[in-house]
Amino acid sequence: xxxxxxxxxxxWESHVVARGPGGRALLYVDRLLLHDGSGAAFERxxxxxxxxxxxxxxxxxxxxxxxxxxRAAGIADPAVxxxxxxxxxxTAESGIDYLGPTDARxxxxxxxxxxxxxxxxxxxxxxxxxxxxxxxxFGCLAAGIGSSEVEHVLxxxxxxxxxxxxxxxxVDGQRGFAVHAKDVILAIIAAIGAGGGTGHAIEYAGSTIRxxxxxxxxxxxxxxxxxxARAGMVAPDDTTYTYVQGRPWAPKGDRWQQVLAFWKTxxxxxxxxxxxxxxxDGASIAPxxxxxxxxxxxxxxxxxxxxxxxxxxPGRRASMERMLTYMGLARGTPLAGIPVDRVFIGSCxxxxxxxxxxxxxxARGRRARVPALVVPGSGMVKAAAEREGLDRVFQDAGFEWRxxxxxxxxxxxxxxxxxxxxxxxxxxxxxxGRQGKGVRTHLMSPAMAAASAVTGAIADVxxxxxx
Amino acid sequence: xxxFGTLEAAAVPIDLPNVDxxxxxxxxxxxxxxxxxxxxxxxHDIRFDDEGRERPEFILNQLPYRxxxxxxAAENFACGSSRxxxxxxxxANGFRACVAPSxxxxxxxxxxxxxxxxxxxxxxxCAGLRRQLRERPGATVVVDLPAQTIRGPDGVRHAFxxxxxxxxxxxxxQDEIAxxxxxxxxxxxxxxxxxxEWPWR
Numbered sequence: 001x002x003x004x005x006x007x008x009x010x011x012w013e014s015h016v017v018a019r020g021p022g023g024r025a026l027l028y029v030d031r032l033l034l035h036d037g038s039g040a041a042f043e044r045x046x047x048x049x050x051x052x053x054x055x056x057x058x059x060x061x062x063x064x065x066x067x068x069x070x071r072a073a074g075i076a077d078p079a080v081x082x083x084x085x086x087x088x089x090x091t092a093e094s095g096i097d098y099l100g101p102t103d104a105r106x107x108x109x110x111x112x113x114x115x116x117x118x119x120x121x122x123x124x125x126x127x128x129x130x131x132x133x134x135x136x137x138f139g140c141l142a143a144g145i146g147s148s149e150v151e152h153v154l155x156x157x158x159x160x161x162x163x164x165x166x167x168x169x170x171v172d173g174q175r176g177f178a179v180h181a182k183d184v185i186l187a188i189i190a191a192i193g194a195g196g197g198t199g200h201a202i203e204y205a206g207s208t209i210r211x212x213x214x215x216x217x218x219x220x221x222x223x224x225x226x227x228x229a230r231a232g233m234v235a236p237d238d239t240t241y242t243y244v245q246g247r248p249w250a251p252k253g254d255r256w257q258q259v260l261a262f263w264k265t266x267x268x269x270x271x272x273x274x275x276x277x278x279x280x281d282g283a284s285i286a287p288x289x290x291x292x293x294x295x296x297x298x299x300x301x302x303x304x305x306x307x308x309x310x311x312x313x314p315g316r317r318a319s320m321e322r323m324l325t326y327m328g329l330a331r332g333t334p335l336a337g338i339p340v341d342r343v344f345i346g347s348c349x350x351x352x353x354x355x356x357x358x359x360x361x362x363a364r365g366r367r368a369r370v371p372a373l374v375v376p377g378s379g380m381v382k383a384a385a386e387r388e389g390l391d392r393v394f395q396d397a398g399f400e401w402r403x404x405x406x407x408x409x410x411x412x413x414x415x416x417x418x419x420x421x422x423x424x425x426x427x428x429x430x431x432x433g434r435q436g437k438g439v440r441t442h443l444m445s446p447a448m449a450a451a452s453a454v455t456g457a458i459a460d461v462x463x464x465x466x467x
Numbered sequence: 468x469x470x471f472g473t474l475e476a477a478a479v480p481i482d483l484p485n486v487d488x489x490x491x492x493x494x495x496x497x498x499x500x501x502x503x504x505x506x507x508x509x510x511h512d513i514r515f516d517d518e519g520r521e522r523p524e525f526i527l528n529q530l531p532y533r534x535x536x537x538x539x540a541a542e543n544f545a546c547g548s549s550r551x552x553x554x555x556x557x558x559a560n561g562f563r564a565c566v567a568p569s570x571x572x573x574x575x576x577x578x579x580x581x582x583x584x585x586x587x588x589x590x591x592x593c594a595g596l597r598r599q600l601r602e603r604p605g606a607t608v609v610v611d612l613p614a615q616t617i618r619g620p621d622g623v624r625h626a627f628x629x630x631x632x633x634x635x636x637x638x639x640x641q642d643e644i645a646x647x648x649x650x651x652x653x654x655x656x657x658x659x660x661x662x663x664e665w666p667w668r
Binding site for chain 1: 482483484485487489490493494495497498500512513541542543546547548549550551554569570571572573576577580581594630631632633634635643644647648650653654657658661665666667668
């Protein structure tokens, strides 16, 4: 009998083109996603006199820099317009599908990949963005890469990769009331630390993960990089197949049966050995919120801001003190009740239909007390939400309903907070300055963010939502 | 790409863990390509005040560390965003090597693509190096890639691991795309196999 293998190992092995020195492997890239920050890679490729090797295996959109209001009028900022036009130019020249700012399918690259069926089980998929781990929710190997690597893939459709270690994170148990996928991944990051997954690919397993929708699994895999892991993955199952079937890039007809049989071989074999095993009790996870400037500072919303003197070493203590100063928080303050100035619901972590439904359920019939922004992940998500009337729910509650893009997660398009403001955000990073210079970010789920909007403070959503 | 051999240079200690690439170069500068003035973006929002004046308390603004070409950092240095600009902006300031107990994986790869070396050493060794560098501002560190050692200001050598592929590429200043293009027959063979075995891809 063959040695039991992990899903990671099966996918890795099936992509080895050649082996190089030092245990490196040249891996074949099935799919490359491109965005408006990818233009420099095309420019360097052109300067070398090279062309795109396999344009049919790439998909491009504009997400990081596009405005989320007044898009029909075009992009006002000339520098941004030039970047978007540059991507349009290079993709047209090389024959790559491009979903531009006015395309009904445009959106955040990690939302549209799955939506278009571009993301499938078993693939090796890369993108010049660290949240590419999102796609691993489909049981593929998906990793964020740098700009030089994007150029390398455009030129060769391959990448030299070092074999990472593989960690399995098993989450078992039924989630509690108003506990969402975001709470699960924040609890995992708090448990293993912001560097806990460094050098690893993570496979998420267990009944809590298995019970999740694809939107929820994407939220979990998305933040693998916040635990230091370039890739996070979930074995495909009927939830996956049902999601993929019938999408534009998905296999059709006889080929569907063929591909389904193959996908069913991908899951880790019983007895497969992982380099590290972590277990998390899914039933004990509470709604989470971060208090500091690293995603590992997530705590149950019922907790208080910690005391740096509890830190295990002087380095950690100095770090915690700096975080408290930046965040304008005093040790011992209950997290619930900290006033917020602004709310952002969106990003590649939490801008899909499930996320908008969860936020709308809290906003319905209530009124935002602070400015609140809802930015759907794609034109398709936006249209689907509008068919359900979610746009009306948000607008009736005083939330702004915007056009799709990365928006206030990274602020490259100008959607930023003001210095000193405190933002309740469904995005993935609470780093210093991430949402604007001097802005203080608290990460949480869409339901928790909506609860913060309607109360004007960080709030335990369980006190608002009827069971 | 400039080959990397042995580097003897002043080093700057950065004590905080989890320094993210947003802090190394804030997102609003990513629209600019490296060029004149690019070096100012490095650690911009902690290095300069709101009027663009240097903050004297920030270590890179202190005279003995200005010529530093090596960073000695703490855990999980350059985590977060995949922005290669974090490497470009370090390079624009003359940096060629970073030493830390761990790095963001993507940053570490991005370093190698630009001729910079990211060296992993044990946390206590890094802490000891940082302490020496604070006690003796401007002290030099020697990074010897062929021998895979780092020599601290106290003269003590520490061996480090580097995978053979990365070492070869850095020593030769090897352009990776040129290297991979030489594997064309293997790539073509894989593509033929892929079309036969996984025709839906």
